[in-house]
Amino acid sequence: MASIGTFQIAVDSSILLNGRNRHRPMIPILAYRPKKFVDAGGLSNCHTAGFSRILSEDNVGRLSLHCGSVGWRSRIKFVQATGKGSEEAESGDEEDDALQVTTEKSKKVLDMQKDLRKQIAERENPESDELPYKESNGKFSIIGIATTEGDKNNENLDDDSLPTSGVHSAVHDVNENLASSEYSFDTMTQPGKDVPHNEISFQPKLDQHLKVTTSESVQSQEVPSVPPRSSVSPSPEPFPNKDSYKWVNNNAETIITGSETSTKVDPDKLKDANVGNTFLYDAPSSLKYETNKNAKQSSLEDTSVKVQDPTGEDVKPPPLAGPNVMNIILVAAECAPWSKTGGLGDVAGALPKALARRGHRVMVVAPRYGNYAEPQHSGVRKMYKIDGQDLEVTYFQTYIDGVDFVFMDSPLFRHIENNIYGGNRVDILKRMVLFCKAAVEVPWHVPCGGVCYGDGNLVFIANDWHTALLPVYLKAYYRDNGLMKYTRSILVIHNIAHQGRGPVDDFSYMGLPPHYLDLFRLYDPVGGEHLNILAAGLKTADRVLTVSHGYSWELKTPEGGWGLHGIINDNDWKFCGIVNGIDTKDWNPELDIYLQSDGYMNYSLNTLQTGKPQCKAALQKELGLPVRADVPLLGFIGRLDGQKGVDLIAEAVPWMMGQDVQLVMLGTGRPDLEQMLIQFEAQYSDRVKGRVGFSVKTAHRITAGADILLMPSRFEPCGLNQMYAMCYGTIPVVHAVGGLRDTVQPFNPIEETGLGWTFARAETNELINALGNCLLTYRQYKKSWEGLQRRGMMQDLSWDKAAQNYEEVLIAAKYQWRICLAADGADLQRCRLADNKWAGSMLRVVLQSPPMNLRDAAAN
Numbered sequence: 078m079a080s081i082g083t084f085q086i087a088v089d090s091s092i093l094l095n096g097r098n099r100h101r102p103m104i105p106i107l108a109y110r111p112k113k114f115v116d117a118g119g120l121s122n123c124h125t126a127g128f129s130r131i132l133s134e135d136n137v138g139r140l141s142l143h144c145g146s147v148g149w150r151s152r153i154k155f156v157q158a159t160g161k162g163s164e165e166a167e168s169g170d171e172e173d174d175a176l177q178v179t180t181e182k183s184k185k186v187l188d189m190q191k192d193l194r195k196q197i198a199e200r201e202n203p204e205s206d207e208l209p210y211k212e213s214n215g216k217f218s219i220i221g222i223a224t225t226e227g228d229k230n231n232e233n234l235d236d237d238s239l240p241t242s243g244v245h246s247a248v249h250d251v252n253e254n255l256a257s258s259e260y261s262f263d264t265m266t267q268p269g270k271d272v273p274h275n276e277i278s279f280q281p282k283l284d285q286h287l288k289v290t291t292s293e294s295v296q297s298q299e300v301p302s303v304p305p306r307s308s309v310s311p312s313p314e315p316f317p318n319k320d321s322y323k324w325v326n327n328n329a330e331t332i333i334t335g336s337e338t339s340t341k342v343d344p345d346k347l348k349d350a351n352v353g354n355t356f357l358y359d360a361p362s363s364l365k366y367e368t369n370k371n372a373k374q375s376s377l378e379d380t381s382v383k384v385q386d387p388t389g390e391d392v393k394p395p396p397l398a399g400p401n402v403m404n405i406i407l408v409a410a411e412c413a414p415w416s417k418t419g420g421l422g423d424v425a426g427a428l429p430k431a432l433a434r435r436g437h438r439v440m441v442v443a444p445r446y447g448n449y450a451e452p453q454h455s456g457v458r459k460m461y462k463i464d465g466q467d468l469e470v471t472y473f474q475t476y477i478d479g480v481d482f483v484f485m486d487s488p489l490f491r492h493i494e495n496n497i498y499g500g501n502r503v504d505i506l507k508r509m510v511l512f513c514k515a516a517v518e519v520p521w522h523v524p525c526g527g528v529c530y531g532d533g534n535l536v537f538i539a540n541d542w543h544t545a546l547l548p549v550y551l552k553a554y555y556r557d558n559g560l561m562k563y564t565r566s567i568l569v570i571h572n573i574a575h576q577g578r579g580p581v582d583d584f585s586y587m588g589l590p591p592h593y594l595d596l597f598r599l600y601d602p603v604g605g606e607h608l609n610i611l612a613a614g615l616k617t618a619d620r621v622l623t624v625s626h627g628y629s630w631e632l633k634t635p636e637g638g639w640g641l642h643g644i645i646n647d648n649d650w651k652f653c654g655i656v657n658g659i660d661t662k663d664w665n666p667e668l669d670i671y672l673q674s675d676g677y678m679n680y681s682l683n684t685l686q687t688g689k690p691q692c693k694a695a696l697q698k699e700l701g702l703p704v705r706a707d708v709p710l711l712g713f714i715g716r717l718d719g720q721k722g723v724d725l726i727a728e729a730v731p732w733m734m735g736q737d738v739q740l741v742m743l744g745t746g747r748p749d750l751e752q753m754l755i756q757f758e759a760q761y762s763d764r765v766k767g768r769v770g771f772s773v774k775t776a777h778r779i780t781a782g783a784d785i786l787l788m789p790s791r792f793e794p795c796g797l798n799q800m801y802a803m804c805y806g807t808i809p810v811v812h813a814v815g816g817l818r819d820t821v822q823p824f825n826p827i828e829e830t831g832l833g834w835t836f837a838r839a840e841t842n843e844l845i846n847a848l849g850n851c852l853l854t855y856r857q858y859k860k861s862w863e864g865l866q867r868r869g870m871m872q873d874l875s876w877d878k879a880a881q882n883y884e885e886v887l888i889a890a891k892y893q894w895r896i897c898l899a900a901d902g903a904d905l906q907r908c909r910l911a912d913n914k915w916a917g918s919m920l921r922v923v924l925q926s927p928p929m930n931l932r933d934a935a936a937n
């Protein structure tokens with residue numbers, strides 16, 4: 078039987094002894110670990126007891142349990158994500174009251190939904206010009222739905238979950254001289270591993286007098302004037318003028334090529350330019366936007382507020398997520414196409430759309446680094462105090478492909494679009510603190526389509542260390558105060574090499590109660606005692622995900638966990654891997670907008686034999702390589718740092734040059750590696766082209782025009798480029814690690830299966846070996862080659878499957894129960910107050926059943 082997940086049970090013996098049993102229909106609970114039961118709370122006399130039953134989902138709010146051999150039958154109270162008040166319902170009267178309240182509430186919601194449906198029907202009627210919004214004093218509200226006024230009056234909100242101003246009541250004054258610390262990066266340096274390039278760089282000395290308060294003065298609110306969704310659809314072109322996004326930085330106006338070095342670039346300046354991770358941008362990514370009409374359509378079809386009409390009129394198919402539709406807010410430091418330095422941007426731009434397609438109501442929250450074309454000012458302003466300074470945050474929003482994109486504007490984020498992880502350590506830290514503090518409140522403040530998300534049925538998806546503070550703030554500011562009790566947080570690890578490390582004194586910037594320091598404090602042999610933001614996020618999040626199965630395994634090892642493997646192992650019950658998908662609109666040879674000019678052409682599986690050679694010829698021409706169809710063209714795209722194994726390629730270049738191949742490398746990152754690219758081109762100008770810079774257009778064209786993509790990454794959490802390559806009939810040669818091992822099945826020439834070549838160790842001779850076999854097949858076994866291409870192109874690598882897997886994790890988090898089994902009243906109190914403490918001794922009950930679907934489990 079498949080495991081459907083691990084559920085926590087905190088044992089509090091008072092209920093156990095309480096003994097009043099209201100028996101309900103029950104289904105068997107299928108696994109139980111007596112040893113943990115004993116560990117869980119000193120209930121040694123219960124060690125032979127077994128959980129024999131668990132209530133079905135229908136019986137939300139109550140759970141009965143047999144402690145079989147002891148003969149006790151006790152009620153277990155538990156908290157369920159969507160339920161409210163269940164834990165309080167002790168007596169029959171209280172239960173009836175609760176039922177009454179719930180019924181009333183349901184009626185209200187149904188009425189509201191009916192209204193909404195009516196308005197939607199009106200909007201769908203082309204004859205009706207009337208908008209479902211009314212305007213009064215320049216303010217918009219949906220007719221029939223409560224006007225959204227700042228953070229008030231949102232009918233979605235649970236009464237007891239409304240944050241009040243000053244919720245962040247834990248005022249923490251820190252008047253300390255920060256210890257002088259010398260750090261050079263935020264991530265531990267692994268022996269044999271390079272420091273990731275875009276790390277926080279630590280200031281050598283931090284003698285500051287700090288006063289931090291978490292109380293945030295909330296400025297009086299303008300009622301946001303929210304334009305109707307259908308009217309905020311973006312212009313067809315995401316950026317006003319693509320051509321204005323040339324290769325620019327302070328020192329170079331075009332892509333820096335080896336052969337052009339002397340004329341275009343001063344290497345000293347180049348070096349300076351790359352300190353602090355300066356990226357070069359050219360064109361925007363190719364996200365295609367819906368027309369106004371389509372955007373309107375999708376706004377009507379995709380949001381999760383769509384509910385089955387009980388009267389049966391206007392019946393539409395239910396959302397793919399079925400009854401499990403949720404409100405989802407993904408929070409990330411970058412989001413393509415507006416901001417992107419790597420794979421995180423791609424994920425933040427694409428995964429939410431796939432979740433919206435399943436019927437969820439989905440929002441993305443990202444910083445507003447530049448003047449983006451589509452998002453409009455929402456009219457909402459908030460003040461946050463960071464390091465004693467009052468900082469104003471305003472929100473811009475747009476609605477694209479069923480997703481609410483909300484951009485947070487602040488002086489801290491402005492005009493750093495080419496260097497979003499740049500600046501000194503404290504600057505970066507303050508940015509992330511502000512971002513997370515404000516992001517956790519977005520569901521209350523920013524009305525999307527006229528209605529705030531509120532905290533009902535809400536889950537946050539935080540990404541990497543930059544937003545790992547979000548689960549911590551959710552707990553410290555809200556849950557600990559009995560608010561947002563049912564809101565869940567998921568933390569996704571895209572790259573554990575970046576952890577948000579700093580000296581322990583940095584805690585003063587966080588604005589957290591002192592006892593929270595322990596969550597952040599970490600000791601390891603390399604960094605010594607330090608503060609680790611990712612560690613705190615991992616401990617606090619309700620679930621932790623990473624971006625492939627292979628990487629999820631690696632993270633639990635000392636080699637792969639970069640000092641956090643212990644915490645990950647401790648939290649294994651809430652941790653799993655889901656392989657990323659790709660945006661099949663953006664990365665599709667049939668639709669790719671970068672293949673529509675300069676001699677390139679769109680192609681598909683059917684036109685592979687003509688389209689791909691044409692793209693190859695166009696690429697050779699564009700790069701200044703001899704246009705030859707017979708020569709294998711190898712490509713590399715990625716950050717130039719130790720992770721990506723660029724050094725292995727460098728060591729293999731002399732061998733490659735003896736093989737009659739062409740090589741193009743596109744990347745930006747470590748100055749020495751950038752210089753190396755330039756040098757290779759200078760040395761082998763008729764065979765190697767090194768492009769230093771960040772160009773989405775060139776990345777697409779290399780992916781289409783190359784025959785082979787090299788990805789010798791030393792570690793690779795998932796990797797997107799190999800998936801893009803396979804979709805374009807470009808064969809990957811990869812180090813079998815992390816997500817690369819998950820996604821590139823090695824070629825088997827006997828059975829004619831597989832998708833590319835893999836090698837087991839990140840060593841140059843292994844790369845050469847794999848590449849040698851690949852080249853042999855390219856040259857001598859054309860049919861096999863075509864088979865490889867076709868198999869790659871025929872895969873479904875879209876986000877849809879991954880989104881479904883995400884959904885299962887979100888649902889598991891939502892139904893994460895805390896079952897309190899009490900021995901006496903005092904213990905029950907302790908259980909409630911010291912959730913944290915109990916977390917360590919939680920019982921884990923593994924339900925054996927089809928994946929994660931509790932309804933199914935109940936039905937069985």
Ligand SMILES: Nc1ncnc2c1ncn2[C@@H]1O[C@H](COP(=O)(O)OP(=O)(O)O[C@H]2O[C@H](CO)[C@@H](O)[C@H](O)[C@H]2O)[C@@H](O)[C@H]1O
Nearest residue numbers: 419420421571715744770771772773776793794795796797
């Ligand atoms: N110079 C350049 N010009 C233009 N485009 C460039 C570029 N350099 C990189 N890119 C683009 O940036 C993206 C990088 O994707 P990766 O999967 O390699 O991500 P990265 O290592 O940044 O992210 C981390 O997060 C992602 C997402 O989870 C994981 O897949 C990955 O393993 C993990 O390391 C691709 O879209 C690529 O085309």
